[in-house]
Amino acid sequence: MRVLAAMSGGVDSAVAAARAVEAGHDVVGVHLALSRMPGTLRTGSRGCCTIEDSMDAQRVANMIGIPYYVWDFSERFKLDVVDDFIAEYSAGRTPNPCLRCNEKIKFAALLEKAMALGFDAVCTGHYASIMTDADGNRELHRAAAWAKDQSYVLGVLTAEQLAHAMFPLGATPSKAEVRAEAAARGFTVASKPDSHDICFIPDGDTRGWLAEHVGTAPGDIVERSGKVVGSHEGATAYTVGQRRGLGITVPAPDGRPRFVLEVKPKENTVVVGPKEALDIAELAGSRISWAGLPPKDAAAEFACEVQIRAHADPVPATAFLRDGELVIRPQTPINGVATGQSAVVYVGTRVLGQCTIDRTVSAVPVEA
Structure with missing residues (x-):
């Protein structure tokens, strides 16, 4: 060849x-x-x-x-x-x-x-x-x-x-x-050492690079209820799962630390909450591709494993197509999933396909 x-x-x-x-x-x-x-x-x-x-x-x-x-x-x-x-x-x-x-x-x-x-x-x-x-x-x-x-x-x-x-x-x-x-x-x-980080940000300062290319604007840090608990200088500096450097001025009633749960650029807010609220019971995305033949009936629920980061452990799950989305439900909640990440679906060692995550459902209700 x-x-x-x-x-x-x-x-x-x-x-x-x-x-x-x-x-x-x-x-x-x-x-x-x-x-x-x-x-x-x-x-x-x-x-x-x-x-x-x-x-x-x-x-x-x-x-x-x-x-x-x-x-x-x-x-x-x-x-x-x-x-x-x-x-x-x-x-x-x-x-x-x-x-x-x-x-x-x-x-x-x-x-x-x-x-x-x-x-x-x-x-x-x-x-x-x-x-x-x-x-x-x-x-x-x-x-x-x-x-x-x-x-x-x-x-x-x-x-x-x-x-x-x-x-x-x-x-x-x-x-x-x-x-x-x-x-x-x-x-x-x-x-020769392996390359790492993002190749077009050679100094590794992703936060600074984003501030330069996306811009920054001050906004509110809020709980899931909408209560304002602090302020930020730019929402893009925050990532789901982040704990340190949040700029929270109102302590949690139980004294426990808060974590970033979501970034909302349209409202220019950063949503925070307890660590357990990072546990995701369902995720879904519409940007779907199949690495080879797709499942014979993807609309029917099928067993699989899902991986949401390059070096994460695969998690047993079920998945199915619904209304143009690939919906994935892990058997045990996955911690700290962010929209924009890719959820890659495996059956054994085979890569079945993937979707770009558009939405997630927390395993912890907002009232908790």
């Missing part, structure tokens, strides 16, 4: 590209230039698309003997990831930009260009596996190394995208083995 290897400049994508070559594929490496500030260099281990990363990727491509290109996707990245991030926070939601990047950039924009150029598949260094059922339908599954599993951030992939995706690291037992393999191949990225 003709394979386009997405090379971020990290150790995972380097080994994935090398394995694709050894598997006999005709491989071309490509690094995606996503930053609108191309002179920016890596700060510590933050980011994944700097000039330094591009040079690291090129060195690996030269060593494994494949052509290498840099493609400028900065405009598409700004529109589909950065602007989406700003819009979601402006709406009081908590987005996952890495998941959106996989959906809109690596497996939409990149894949579209790859197909137009005659490639058969896009190869990445994600830790996830693709399997086929008895009828030959492709399915997305967790990686062998659950500690490194990245199937959650790939939950937005569709059946068509899975048909042209390749994850050579899916069956690898550990990240340590990948690093050892990279060292044995002589790759200088073998000991």
Whole structure:
């Protein structure tokens, strides 16, 4: 097959590209230039698309003997990831930009260009596996190394995208083995730190970045009853589950701490309450996708597991489609769910699909 290897400049994508070559594929490496500030260099281990990363990727491509290109996707990245991030926070939601990047950039924009150029598949260094059922339908599954599993951030992939995706690291037992393999191949990225945080906020100051791009305005901090208990300087600085730095001036009658339960940008208020009110008994979203074949009758309640963060534990649940929403009811309440997050649904190790959370129902009534 003709394979386009997405090379971020990290150790995972380097080994994935090398394995694709050894598997006999005709491989071309490509690094995606996503930053609108191309002179920016890596700060510590933050980011994944700097000039330094591009040079690291090129060195690996030269060593494994494949052509290498840099493609400028900065405009598409700004529109589909950065602007989406700003819009979601402006709406009081908590987005996952890495998941959106996989959906809109690596497996939409990149894949579209790859197909137009005659490639058969896009190869990445994600830790996830693709399997086929008895009828030959492709399915997305967790990686062998659950500690490194990245199937959650790939939950937005569709059946068509899975048909042209390749994850050579899916069956690898550990990240340590990948690093050892990279060292044995002589790759200088073998000991390179993993990237973390949000790549377009390289200093890690998300609060400051949002204040600059979304703006701030003072408003009220209220209880679920509507009672004002404090004030804030900007609602976007608050996240669901937050306890510290709330600016509450009226103590709770029982003396217990309050937590952020909801951010309401239209009213410019932050809603707080007791910790137990963070427990969510139901969540639902309308931005739904299926990673392969959907359930035969999604309107009928089916058993599954739901995961609401990349590194969260899956929780047994039931789910069903109703009025254009995927409604998910965990067997035990999930703590601290925010709208804008993705709820990825699993059946065993298989990723069935996902929805972007639009609403939640607390397990604790407002009167409590």
